Amino acid sequence: MSRAFELARAVRGTTSPNPAVGAVIARGSRIVGEGATQPPGGAHAEAMALRQAGDLAHGATMYVTLEPCDHYGRTPPCTEAIIESGITRVVVAVGDPDLRVSGRGLEQLREAGIEVSLGDGAAEGAAHYEAYVHHRRTGRPFVTAKFAASLDGRIASTSGDSRWISGPQTLRWAHQNRPLFDAMLVGVETIIVDNPQLTARPEGWSGPVPQPLRVILDSRGRTPLESRVLEHTSSSPTLIATTSAASAEWSEALASRRVNVARLPADENGRVSLASLLDLLAREHGVVSLLVEGGGEVLGSFFDQRLINKVTAVVAPMIIGGDAQTAVRGRGAERMRDVLRLTHMSVERLGADLLVTGYPGNPEHELDVRIRPAGQADVDAVDQLLASQIIERPLKCEELLTEARAGDVVIWLATSHGSRTDVQGKAQPFEDVLGVAAVKFATDRASIPCLAVRPDAPASVAERLRDSCEASASGRDAQWLTLTTSTTIGLSEEQYRSSGYRYYRRDADGSDVLIKRLHA
Amino acid sequence: MSRAFELARAVRGTTSPNPAVGAVIARGSRIVGEGATQPPGGAHAEAMALRQAGDLAHGATMYVTLEPCDHYGRTPPCTEAIIESGITRVVVAVGDPDLRVSGRGLEQLREAGIEVSLGDGAAEGAAHYEAYVHHRRTGRPFVTAKFAASLDGRIASTSGDSRWISGPQTLRWAHQNRPLFDAMLVGVETIIVDNPQLTARPEGWSGPVPQPLRVILDSRGRTPLESRVLEHTSSSPTLIATTSAASAEWSEALASRRVNVARLPADENGRVSLASLLDLLAREHGVVSLLVEGGGEVLGSFFDQRLINKVTAVVAPMIIGGDAQTAVRGRGAERMRDVLRLTHMSVERLGADLLVTGYPGNPEHELDVRIRPAGQADVDAVDQLLASQIIERPLKCEELLTEARAGDVVIWLATSHGSRTDVQGKAQPFEDVLGVAAVKFATDRASIPCLAVRPDAPASVAERLRDSCEASASGRDAQWLTLTTSTTIGLSEEQYRSSGYRYYRRDADGSDVLIKRLHA
Ligand SMILES: [Zn+2]
Numbered sequence A, B: 001m002s003r004a005f006e007l008a009r010a011v012r013g014t015t016s017p018n019p020a021v022g023a024v025i026a027r028g029s030r031i032v033g034e035g036a037t038q039p040p041g042g043a044h045a046e047a048m049a050l051r052q053a054g055d056l057a058h059g060a061t062m063y064v065t066l067e068p069c070d071h072y073g074r075t076p077p078c079t080e081a082i083i084e085s086g087i088t089r090v091v092v093a094v095g096d097p098d099l100r101v102s103g104r105g106l107e108q109l110r111e112a113g114i115e116v117s118l119g120d121g122a123a124e125g126a127a128h129y130e131a132y133v134h135h136r137r138t139g140r141p142f143v144t145a146k147f148a149a150s151l152d153g154r155i156a157s158t159s160g161d162s163r164w165i166s167g168p169q170t171l172r173w174a175h176q177n178r179p180l181f182d183a184m185l186v187g188v189e190t191i192i193v194d195n196p197q198l199t200a201r202p203e204g205w206s207g208p209v210p211q212p213l214r215v216i217l218d219s220r221g222r223t224p225l226e227s228r229v230l231e232h233t234s235s236s237p238t239l240i241a242t243t244s245a246a247s248a249e250w251s252e253a254l255a256s257r258r259v260n261v262a263r264l265p266a267d268e269n270g271r272v273s274l275a276s277l278l279d280l281l282a283r284e285h286g287v288v289s290l291l292v293e294g295g296g297e298v299l300g301s302f303f304d305q306r307l308i309n310k311v312t313a314v315v316a317p318m319i320i321g322g323d324a325q326t327a328v329r330g331r332g333a334e335r336m337r338d339v340l341r342l343t344h345m346s347v348e349r350l351g352a353d354l355l356v357t358g359y360p361g362n363p364e365h366e367l368d369v370r371i372r373p374a375g376q377a378d379v380d381a382v383d384q385l386l387a388s389q390i391i392e393r394p395l396k397c398e399e400l401l402t403e404a405r406a407g408d409v410v411i412w413l414a415t416s417h418g419s420r421t422d423v424q425g426k427a428q429p430f431e432d433v434l435g436v437a438a439v440k441f442a443t444d445r446a447s448i449p450c451l452a453v454r455p456d457a458p459a460s461v462a463e464r465l466r467d468s469c470e471a472s473a474s475g476r477d478a479q480w481l482t483l484t485t486s487t488t489i490g491l492s493e494e495q496y497r498s499s500g501y502r503y504y505r506r507d508a509d510g511s512d513v514l515i516k517r518l519h520a
């Protein structure tokens, strides 16, 4: 299967809108046929491998990176060819997310008596097909943001000089990376300031380099006619996305140079609607994967609109400071809870630079959050949590720890669990504390003297902690549960009221005490 | 020796201005005595170990992390005690940079007939004593800058919310890290906005935590009297560095709270002179290591004045964007050649965050630059270098590669060499191309059709390439060497003229052609 992926990787960037597939036919340990997806209209990987294997396919096993197709497109279905060849076993890494295929290819093979197994190489397949899967599910390109910044987030010196933030190995990597994308996008400011060619010039690439479609975001039609990005448009096509604000003369001059000018709807700021652009790229240009290279305003707009599916950031070992330009601008995140967090982050070195890769993740959906009582073993961790100011206003909680040890207080922890890949590539399990709450028992009633969650915790964490406090108070037969709004962080007074808490009295320090009847 | 360093590390933060030393006395594989430096005025590591070993020291070997002292300070010299004990062999990791000691401790021991060896554990020693060595050589504290920023360099959301950029593991690390410093510094803005305690509250620390001196940079005397940093000044002393601009009432109010107010000279912007502050900290407070934690203006000022000796930056996996605050401000680097580059960069993970550590390095002094002719094996690399736009205006150079293959052109490369630690901690050798120059031979004269260096290359690289071009032209008996200023990047016309090049003629494209006589 790893050989099949090798074959598939070698054709990345040449197959869209079809997926890059690799197929290997083996008899025991002997490979009798290999193939990879040909450019659109050409043969599929399975057909290529079968052609090479000929009669040797009879009784052999096929390893294929993606579920074989079962429908007539520009080529006949691969399932038919496999069945006819006499292959007796098919090993598939990833099921096809394409609704025309999904599961039916495997079914068809099984019905013909072929032994089918799915999932060998699934992890490798998930990475290899991330763009394809996204595209098939959403109808839009998979968008990767790329930028290179200093350790303090700058992309140029204060005078605007940007050569070179990243080192030679990173520049080489960038040219190796570009041909893997169907299209790459920059803003017109980048064209005006840097006048780049926007072509892929990788080292040691065998055969002609697949050139991504060059896309320029240019709402008002300011791309200079002498820009280098407008040259060589036959080998490296260029599309300028603009709005009705661009002049007719300008777009005619471009059309005469075989540059594709797309007039798209404008958003409320008069800028090209990015959603319309993504739809257009997928629909009319077969773009499955798009690389957004900048500048800062363009990246900011994509991030603001949550249109980025992957981030590749190069961190260069330098400090620039001052008011030098930053890598991502746009509107930005107003509150910490709006910040775009990355998951599945990995890091590698490119010479002296770091390449950091991650995927925007919604922590609410991604996190495995659990609520559990804090045990004796957690006292230090809770202590530390409070002392480290991860939780705001912790002071009122401190004394509770002593009482918790005596049994008059139960402390609940909200924790998130998972595993992270360390720099050696090994998975390391972790438990992070997201929040803490305490219930204190008195003769006839209980109180929540403290409930606090980290500001970056998912919204449901505070509610789940409150639920657990209520449950433990009920368990001790308390009739009423009280709390002071000033010592619970994460739920508003309104949220308490809407779940049955009522105004009770004003506390000594002026904050409101709420009460809820637990047993009717 | 590794046990000796363990002992030394355990007392870091408690010994300044003395170095943290560990000593182990062994007979074969059996340890008979161990010791580490006691707080100032107490015994040195060697004395502690000798005390434990007693008569067993006779004929034993002492492993000690730093050269033993040979002078009377607050304790008698360790060399005497070692000689008296009957120790027959001393193994030392690092020689003492203190001029009162340097080499004389070892000499003294050798004269007494003790076998002395130096350098076992030198690498570990260099890291352990980096602050001490800097302090002894310069008389100033070793300054470490620390900040935590998003992947796009932000330290808060656009509304100013900074809780929490870094994750819980990073916050834990920060508290473990602080006690290793003699002092930590923030600006008054941080005090006003965040009101931090600025104490070290590490998890699982055995014994009382050594609290760094808290230093506030407050040029105009704005620290509020109710700030948390002004509490607990007996266990955790506080010093406010200000200028004559601060009011007398304010400083009297602080003095009555046992806060040390130091009025220092102002710089041309009316701010506390940082150089004066560093001198004061070293001279009057025994500060060997200082941690500067922010905010952005404070870090920027330290970076602008090149007063940072080490950078520890936490990169959090998030994108914030907009006009959110950045980690390092100040005046900043105007040109790319002014940018502060970090060498010896290492990276580790703290939960989901990355901890990046590096040392500001002047590439001119740090780089091992070599000039060598490009061979057949380099053609691809040079091609790539030119195509990748690492060198500006490369187009005129391209055709030269063909001629180089034919022998009519010699291409010189400037390369830098070294090794970098990869993420697995292994040293990886590298060669980076910094510049390229070509000499083209005609019948009676030679020309330099292209000379170009990366803008971030040390200033001497262009000169060294020119020297090599001249040398190879002389070698072929050319009488004259010409060049067009528009195709050589890295040396100005003035620099050429001052080394013998004269105006010759105007080229077709309007640029000047210079000529130099090679043989008189
Ligand atoms: Zn197919």
Ligand SMILES: [Zn+2]
Binding pocket: B044, B045, B046, B068, B069, B070, B077, B078, B079
């Ligand atoms: Zn000593």
